[in-house]
Amino acid sequence: MSEAHPYRSRNAKGVMDSCGSLRAADVGRTVTISGWVNRRRDHGGLIFLDLRDHYGITQAVIEPDEPAFAETDKVRSEWVVTITGKVVARTPETVNKDLPTGEVEVRIGSLKVQSQAQELPLPVFGDLDYPEDVRLKYRFLDLRRERLHRNIMLRANIVTSIRRRMIEQGFTEFQTPILTASSPEGARDFLVPSRRYPGQFYALPQAPQQFKQLIMVSGFDRYFQIAPCFRDEDGRADRSPGEFYQLDLEMSYVTQDDVFAAVEPVLAGVFEEFANGKTVTKPPFIRIPFAEAMLKYGTDKPDLRNPILITDVSDVFARGDVEFKAFKNKTVRAIPGPGAGPQPRSFFDKLNDWARSEGAAGLGYIILEDEGGKLTGKGPIAKFIPAEALADLTKRCGVGAGDALFFSADAKDDRAAKIAGLARTRLGQELKLIEDGTFKFCWIVDFPMYEWNEEEKKIDFSHNPFSMPQYDRGKFLALDKDDKDTILGLKAYQYDIVCNGYELSSGAIRNHDPDVMLKAFEIAGYAREETEEKFKGMLNAFRHGAPPHGGTAPGIDRIVMLLAGEENLREVTMFPMTQSAQDLLMNAPSPANAKQLKELHLRVVMPEAK
RNA sequence: GGGGGCGUAGCUCAGUUGGUUAGAGUGACGGCCUGUCACGCCGUAGGUCGCGGGUUCGAGCCCCGUCGCUCCCGCCA
Numbered sequence: 001m002s003e004a005h006p007y008r009s010r011n012a013k014g015v016m017d018s019c020g021s022l023r024a025a026d027v028g029r030t031v032t033i034s035g036w037v038n039r040r041r042d043h044g045g046l047i048f049l050d051l052r053d054h055y056g057i058t059q060a061v062i063e064p065d066e067p068a069f070a071e072t073d074k075v076r077s078e079w080v081v082t083i084t085g086k087v088v089a090r091t092p093e094t095v096n097k098d099l100p101t102g103e104v105e106v107r108i109g110s111l112k113v114q115s116q117a118q119e120l121p122l123p124v125f126g127d128l129d130y131p132e133d134v135r136l137k138y139r140f141l142d143l144r145r146e147r148l149h150r151n152i153m154l155r156a157n158i159v160t161s162i163r164r165r166m167i168e169q170g171f172t173e174f175q176t177p178i179l180t181a182s183s184p185e186g187a188r189d190f191l192v193p194s195r196r197y198p199g200q201f202y203a204l205p206q207a208p209q210q211f212k213q214l215i216m217v218s219g220f221d222r223y224f225q226i227a228p229c230f231r232d233e234d235g236r237a238d239r240s241p242g243e244f245y246q247l248d249l250e251m252s253y254v255t256q257d258d259v260f261a262a263v264e265p266v267l268a269g270v271f272e273e274f275a276n277g278k279t280v281t282k283p284p285f286i287r288i289p290f291a292e293a294m295l296k297y298g299t300d301k302p303d304l305r306n307p308i309l310i311t312d313v314s315d316v317f318a319r320g321d322v323e324f325k326a327f328k329n330k331t332v333r334a335i336p337g338p339g340a341g342p343q344p345r346s347f348f349d350k351l352n353d354w355a356r357s358e359g360a361a362g363l364g365y366i367i368l369e370d371e372g373g374k375l376t377g378k379g380p381i382a383k384f385i386p387a388e389a390l391a392d393l394t395k396r397c398g399v400g401a402g403d404a405l406f407f408s409a410d411a412k413d414d415r416a417a418k419i420a421g422l423a424r425t426r427l428g429q430e431l432k433l434i435e436d437g438t439f440k441f442c443w444i445v446d447f448p449m450y451e452w453n454e455e456e457k458k459i460d461f462s463h464n465p466f467s468m469p470q471y472d473r474g475k476f477l478a479l480d481k482d483d484k485d486t487i488l489g490l491k492a493y494q495y496d497i498v499c500n501g502y503e504l505s506s507g508a509i510r511n512h513d514p515d516v517m518l519k520a521f522e523i524a525g526y527a528r529e530e531t532e533e534k535f536k537g538m539l540n541a542f543r544h545g546a547p548p549h550g551g552t553a554p555g556i557d558r559i560v561m562l563l564a565g566e567e568n569l570r571e572v573t574m575f576p577m578t579q580s581a582q583d584l585l586m587n588a589p590s591p592a593n594a595k596q597l598k599e600l601h602l603r604v605v606m607p608e609a610k
Numbered sequence: 611g612g613g614g615g616c617g618u619a620g621c622u623c624a625g626u627u628g629g630u631u632a633g634a635g636u637g638a639c640g641g642c643c644u645g646u647c648a649c650g651c652c653g654u655a656g657g658u659c660g661c662g663g664g665u666u667c668g669a670g671c672c673c674c675g676u677c678g679c680u681c682c683c684g685c686c687a
Contacts, residue, residue, distance in 0.1 A: 039647075039648085041645095041646050041647065041649055042643085042646095042649090043643060043644055043645075043646065043649075043650090044642065044643040044644075045643070045644040046643090046644040046645065046646080048645080048646055048647065048649085050647070057647095059646085059647065061645080061646090063644070064644085076638090077637085090645090091645085093645085094645055094646075094647085096646095096647055098647085099647085102647090118620095119620055119621095119637070119638055120620075120621080120637075120638095121620060121621070122620095122621075123620095123621070123636085123637070125648085126636090126648075128621080128622060128636090129622085130621070130622080131616090131617085131621090131622095131679065131680090132679055132680065133678065133679050133680095134621080134679095136679090183687085184687090185687045186686080186687035187685080187686050187687075188685080188686085206686095206687080207687090209687085231686065232686095233685055233686045234684085234685065234686080236681085236682080236686090237680090237681070237682090239686070357613095357614095358683095359683090460687090461687060462687090463687060464687050465687055466687080467687095506687090578678090578679070578680085579679080579680065579681085580678090580679085580680095584679095
C-alpha cells in the first residue's frame with residue numbers, strides 16, 4: 001500500500017474505489033477515481049463534473065482558487081480523467097437521491113486528463129434514440145450508454161446463471177470445432193477456403209449438431225455448450241444475420257420426457273431469476289402437438305398470452321343451407337374477436353385490407369348482436385348464414401353478443417391456418433387482449449418428419465434430418481418412395497420450446513440407427529452413397545455402438561431479448577451486424593488482398609452489372 | 611431476390627400548394643454566472659436538404675434511378 005495507484009485508490013479494507021463505490025462512510029478519505037466525464041456543469045466560479053465508470057456516477061466539484069481548476073476547466077464530455085481529492089458530505093439540500101453516491105462528492109485536488117474525446121456523433125448522456133447506422137458505427141459509445149450497458153450485463157449474468165444451472169443438473173461443458181465440414185440441408189453455410197487443399201473449403205458450423213451426437217457416441221453424457229452458430233441467411237428483428245449463440249445440449253439414454261425434465265427447470269429457473277417481477281410458467285410446460293398448434297393458433301410458435309383460439313368451421317360453410325360461395329370447398333377457420341362488436345366500420349375494413357396485403361382473399365367477419373334476447377349476425381356476409389348455422393358457429397367458437405367472428409378461408413389448409421394465426425395475433429394486439437407481465441412457455445411436439453416441396457415436387461425434411469421418426473423400425477425401412485401419404489403423415493421425435501410467440505429452442509430425439517438414417521435421407525431424395533459420403537464420420541460412429549440420445553438448443557440471444565424486454569436482438573448483442581450483414585464498426589466484410597487470394601487459390605469473379 | 615418506412619446542421623427534428631436569405635432544440639466554440647445534478651443567461655460558427663438525373667421561370671417539396679439504415683416476405687435442417 002506504499003505506492004499510490006495511478007487510477008484507483010483502495011479503502012482500508014483494500015476494496016477498490018470507483019465512480020459507484022463512494023458513500024457517506026467514505027467522508028474524510030482522500031481517493032483517486034477515474035472515469036469518463038458524463039456531464040460538466042460550469043458555474044463560472046464553480047465546476048461540477050459527473051464522473052462515470054462501469055460502476056456508477058460520482059459528482060466531483062472544484063472552486064476557482066484551487067490549483068487544478070485550470071485543468072478541470074478544459075475537460076469536456078467523454079474525456080477520460082483521473083481525479084484525486086477528498087470525499088465530502090453534501091449539505092442536506094444538495095443531496096441527489098437519484099444517485100447511489102448522491103450523499104457525497106469529491107473535491108478535486110488534482111486532475112489528470114487520460115484521454116480526450118472529439119465532438120460526439122452519439123451523445124452518451126441522455127436516452128434519446130439514434131439512427132441504427134450511427135449506433136453501430138460508434139458501438140463503443142452506444143455501449144457506454146445506460147440501456148445497452150445494462151442489457152449486456154444482463155446477458156452476461158444470464159449466461160453465468162445458465163452455466164451454473166446446467167452444471168448443477170450434471171451437465172459438462174465441452175468445446176467443439178469452429179472450422180468443420182459443410183453439411184447438406186439446412187441453411188446456407190459460411191465457407192472458409194483451405195490454403196493447403198486447393199479448391200477445398202471448411203464450413204463454419206450451423207450448430208454443433210453432429211459433434212454433440214459424436215460426443216454421446218464417445219461415451220460422455222449430458223453435454224452442454226454456449227455455442228456459436230453460423231448461418232449465412234438474412235436477418236430479422238429476432239434473428240441475427242450470420243451468427244448467434246445457443247445453449248446447446250445433448251443427453252444419452254433418454255426419452256423425450258427426460259429431455260423436457262432436464263431443460264424445464266433450467267429455463268424456468270433462469271427466467272424466474274431475471275424476470276423482474278413478471279410471472280413465469282411453472283414446469284412442467286404444457287405440450288401442444290404441432291397439428292393442434294396449427295389449428296388452434298395458426299402457427300407453430302403460439303403466443304399463449306393471447307387468449308384467442310381458432311376453430312375450424314369448414315363444415316358449417318359446407319352445409320346446404322349456408323350459401324356463401326366464396327367459402328365453399330375451402331378450409332375455413334374462425335377467429336373470435338372478443339369485444340370487437342362496437343368497433344367502427346374502419347376497424348373491420350383495415351383488418352380486411354391488412355389480410356389482403358398478407359396474400360389472403362380477405363378477412364370475412366360477422367358482428368354478433370343481441371336482438372331481443374336472440375343472437376343475430378351483422379355485417380357483409382351475415383346474410384348468408386342462417387340462424388341454425390350461426391348458433392352452431394357461435395357455440396363452437398365461444399362468442400356471443402358484443403363479439404365479432406372473423407374468417408380465414410383458403411383452398412389450402414396451411415394457408416388458411418397461417419392467415420388465421422396472423423389475424424389472431426393482430427386481433428390480440430388491437431383489442432389489447434395480450435396479457436402483460438408474464439412469460440408463457442409451451443412445448444410444441446410431434447412435428448411432421450417430412451413435408452411436400454411443391455416447387456420441386458419432392459419430399460423434404462420438414463425440420464431436423466437427424467430426428468428419429470415415430471414409426472416402427474421395420475415398417476420404416478420397408479417404406480417405398482411412393483408411399484407419399486404415409487411418409488407425409490409420419491411424425492418425428494422433434495420438439496420446440498416456445499415462449500410468448502418466440503421459438504426459443506428446437507430439439508429432437510436423434511436417429512442413432514444407421515439403417516434408419518440412410519432410409520430417412522433416401523426418402524428425402526439422397527442416394528445412400530451420397531448420405532454415406534456426407535455423414536461419413538457420424539454414420540461410421542453409429543456403426544460402432546451408438547447410444548440412443550437426444551437434446552435441444554435454446555437460443556441465448558432470444559432468451560436475453562425476452563428478459564431484457566427488447567424487441568430486437570441488436571439491443572442485447574455487444575457487436576451486432578446490420579440487417580444486411582455488415583459490421584460497420586470493424587468494417588466487415590472487406591476485400592482480401594491479392595496475396596491472400598493467391599495463397600488460398602482463389603480468384604474473385606464480380607457479379608455482372610445490371 | 612421482392613415489398614413498405616425513413617434519409618434536412620455533429621445529433622434529434624420542423625419545414626405550408628413548388629416561390630425571396632432552409633428553422634428550432636441539443637451539442638460545439640466564446641463570454642457571464644459559487645451549489646448544480648437535463649444548471650441558467652448572452653453570442654458565434656455550423657447545411658452539396660443521402661447521391662445522380664428529369665419536369666419547371668423556380669425543387670428540401672413533384673417524377674425516375676441509385677445508395678444507406680430499418681421492418682416484413684422469400685430464406686432460416
